[in-house]
Amino acid sequence: MILGLILKKKSNMESQKLFASDTDGNIALVVGATGIAGSNLASKLIEKGWTVFGLSRKPKNDIKGLQLIAADLLNTESLTTALNGILPTHVFFTTWMRKDTEEENIRINSAMIRNLLDVLSPKKSVKHVSLVTGLKHYLGPFDAYATTGTLPDTPLREEMPRLDLPNFYYAQEDEVYKAALRDGFTWNIHRPHTLIGKTIGNAMNMGTTLAVYASICKQESQPLVWPGSEAQWNGISDVTDATILAEQIIWAATTKEANNEAFNISNGDVFRWKWLWPKIAEWFEIGYVGYNGTIKPLEVVLNNKQSIWTKIVQDQKLEEEDLGQLASAWHTDLDLSRPLEVMTDMSKSRQLGFTSYKSTKESFFQLFSELRKDRIIP
Helix, strand or coil, X not given: CHHHHHHHHHHHCCCCCCCCCCCCCCEEEEECCCCHHHHHHHHHHHHCCCEEEEEECCCCCCCCCCEEEECCCCCHHHHHHHCCCCCCCEEEECCCCCCCCHHHHHHHHHHHHHHHHHHHHHHCCCCEEEEECCCHHHHCCCCHHHXXXXXXXXXXXXXXXXXXXXXXXXXXXXXXXXXXHHHCCEEEEEEECCEECXXXXXXXXXXXXXXXXXXXXXXXXXXXXXXXXXXXHHCEECCEEHHHHHHHHHHHHCCHHHCCEEEEECCCCCEEHHHXXXXXXXXXXXXXXXXXXXXXXXXXXHCCCHHHHHHHHHHHCCCXXXXXXXXXXXXXXXXXXXXXXXXXXXXXXXXXXXXXXXXXXXXXXXXXXXXXXXXCCC
């Protein structure tokens, strides 16, 4: 945190930290280009005329104009070889690796960023680094906030201090701050709420998880049963469309006044799940059951539905038979079973000129329509 403040003051005194409004010479390295955040960001950058490289362990050639790089972020030799001759001006880090403990999360995820920035350092090409984390910055790692008994005040604001808990997001930030001091680049941290967008095989994918769950409910002539807590059902929430996150990342990276800042990012509206849940059920033409006194984990439900999903895929000639590649019920359960309402304050980026907005209902419905068009759901 102290490093971040030092860098902010340093940047304010350095007039050379400017970015042109055009994209001439901008070379992006999107790390995690197969994920929800990375794939949408890569597409948006290409649309705006950037040269874009996408780095991942298992690249997918499904974005026109994306130049693929296969590399292991935990292996500096692999990174050095894969990045030979590539001189990115902007690095967008949108990936992470889930481990069994937060200590392991810290060790692995900080090493991934450190290794990449160490390999890029001698090239002296990097002008800006953007890191995508999330609201666990304020809530603690996964369900820690539920077990400690300490709940943050909402809406969540960027100036809220770090928690006195191990958190791999903090370790990731600190790696960026240290490298920025060494190499002289500017930076941004982006903290989305739950990401809504299309990708397959992502570790955190609420929208697709709910679409698959609703499709199974329809197949079995069952209602869409709310799996979460009373606080989430009745409280105010927000989410983040992956396209809105992409727009903020690009805006911040190319706006001098926004450099060296952390930003919350959500769609710009708020909602209650007791309002949205029936609308999702209606989209799938099924009934619904709201909160009725107990949490009903979705992971337990979907763990027993592979055979049903296989039948749906075969009958409807869909594209993905492995339920585990589509649904991340563990993450959806953690989000929807929180013991508090969660929403973000967007004032900071708004005051600096970021005005993009997305209707949350449309975020979900557009995703469902895209999944249906691409034969992921019936």
